Amino acid sequence: MTAVLPVDDVRENDIDEPVATPVAARRRKVCTGLLAAGLGLGGAMLAHQFVPAIGVLTWAVALGMLAGNTRLLPAGARQALGGITKRLLRVGIVLLGFSVSFGAIAALGLGTIALVAATLVITLVVTTWLGNRARLGAARSLILGTGFAICGASAIAAMEDTAGADEEDVTVGIAMVTLFGTLAMVLLPLLAGPLGLTDQQFGIWAGASIQEVGQVVAAAGAGGASVVAIAVVVKLTRVLMLAPVVATVSVRKRMAGAQTGGKRPPIVPLFVLGFLACVAFRSTGMVPAGALAAISQVQVAALGAALFGMGAAVQIATLFRRSGPVLIVATLSTLLVAGVSLAGVFLLG
Numbered sequence: 001m002t003a004v005l006p007v008d009d010v011r012e013n014d015i016d017e018p019v020a021t022p023v024a025a026r027r028r029k030v031c032t033g034l035l036a037a038g039l040g041l042g043g044a045m046l047a048h049q050f051v052p053a054i055g056v057l058t059w060a061v062a063l064g065m066l067a068g069n070t071r072l073l074p075a076g077a078r079q080a081l082g083g084i085t086k087r088l089l090r091v092g093i094v095l096l097g098f099s100v101s102f103g104a105i106a107a108l109g110l111g112t113i114a115l116v117a118a119t120l121v122i123t124l125v126v127t128t129w130l131g132n133r134a135r136l137g138a139a140r141s142l143i144l145g146t147g148f149a150i151c152g153a154s155a156i157a158a159m160e161d162t163a164g165a166d167e168e169d170v171t172v173g174i175a176m177v178t179l180f181g182t183l184a185m186v187l188l189p190l191l192a193g194p195l196g197l198t199d200q201q202f203g204i205w206a207g208a209s210i211q212e213v214g215q216v217v218a219a220a221g222a223g224g225a226s227v228v229a230i231a232v233v234v235k236l237t238r239v240l241m242l243a244p245v246v247a248t249v250s251v252r253k254r255m256a257g258a259q260t261g262g263k264r265p266p267i268v269p270l271f272v273l274g275f276l277a278c279v280a281f282r283s284t285g286m287v288p289a290g291a292l293a294a295i296s297q298v299q300v301a302a303l304g305a306a307l308f309g310m311g312a313a314v315q316i317a318t319l320f321r322r323s324g325p326v327l328i329v330a331t332l333s334t335l336l337v338a339g340v341s342l343a344g345v346f347l348l349g
Contacts, residue, residue, distance in 0.1 A: 033080030033309070036073065037088065040064055040308030041301055053185075055214045057153040058178045060304040061171055064311025073312055081309035086161075090271040092303030093158045097278025098287065098295045099213075100236035108233060112204060115344035116237045119208050122340050124149035124245065127333040134325040139165040142249070143173040144326075148333040151239045152177040152211035157303060157310075158242055162249050162269065167313040174307070176330040181211035184334060185219045192223075201345045203227040207234025208341035240279060243272050 044059035051059075067073035073081075105113065124145045131141025142163040147156045156173045159165070165173075188210065192202040203226075206219045213235055220231035250269060281287060287295075 029080045030084060032077055033082075033084040034305075036077040036081050036312075037084065037305035037308055040067065040312075041305045044304050044308065053182065053218065054178070055153075055212055056300055056304050057212075057307050058174065060308040061153075061174050061311040064308040065171065065314050065316060067308075068312030068314065069316045078312050081312055085306045085309035085313075088302045088306035088309070089157050089160070090274075092299050092306060093154065093271050094274035094278060095295055095299035095302065096154055096239065097275040098282045098292055098299070100240050100279055101283040102279065103283055104233050105237045105240060108237065111348050112234065113237060115204070115341065115348060116208050116234060117241065119337060119341045119344060120149045120238055120241055120245075123333060123337040126336055127329065130329045130332055134329050136325060136329065137169075139163045140169045140172060140326075141329075143169050144176060144329060144333065146245070147173045147177040148180075148211060148330070148337055149238075150242050150245060151213070151235070152181060152215075153307065154239070154303065155242050155245075157307065158246055158272070158275075159249070162246055162253060164253075167310045170310055171314045172326060176326060177211040180330050180334040181215045184210045184338065185215040188219050188338070189222050195342070197345070199223050199227045200230055203230030204234050204348075205338075205341055205345050207231035208238070208344070209338045210235070243276050243279075246272050 040060060040063055041056075043063050044056050047059040047063070048054065048056045068078060108116075127145035127148055128141045131144050132138060134141075136144070143156055143159060143165050146159040146163070147153070149155075153174045156170055156177070160170055163169075188202075188206055192205075197205065202223060203220055206216055206227075207230065210216045210219055213232065216231050216235045217228055220228045246269065282292070
């Protein structure tokens, strides 16, 4: 005999409490994550307007840490942020390729390009070695080496997966390149006169040794537009070298995985290929200036939102654990990149 449910029971069970589908749940999670990331990005951009010396990406990490370690960010929103952070990072790194062209780099000349490459390799290798000697861990050591050698926060974000780093490693790396990049931004212009550097030499030195583009512009600004132009092109040459560095580390990781039986990373990550494709497209001269400006804004927004999410995943209580060795390695790396690039400038004459 078939039982018949009362009408009230049917209405209560089947209508008032519909079961959410997995797709709907995922959509809600993505929307929550995007909303949180958007609010964090907006706060970072607003803070940058009040304190322009600190870049949007650095503000995004700092505000993410603040929100993640207080009750400003609910647990559900933090989990949702974690699901979209990686995708936003990839988008930001790919679009970064539109900031540099092969033609602008070729115009520097072989000597300057060789100086930039040598400084980058020496800084990366020695900083990573110092980090390992200080027992910071292989991932954090490589993250610090990448940040100081190439292009600060963007390079660190690009190297995260390949290095096997976590959010804390990334946040420590960004904090160090921001702190010491700011010091270099202030000190290098003061040293240019006593060292007898010409405007062109100072532009090359600033671009080859300071981490963030904004810091490079600020340091070179006192010399005028021509010095800023040289410094920025040299800095963007370092940005272009991000692709071969990530690919080289990926190959080494892949070889290590093959030997140990572990999971092997791809030889060249897909987002690195996308970065190179954007550089090539920019180099054709087919992209209008207005479009490049808009793409630059989207790139900063994607990276800023992603770094807000990464900052939110970090616990401040553990961030400064064993901070002494990190500060020592960062100090030595700063002196190294400044010293090697300055020696190269003098060598080029």
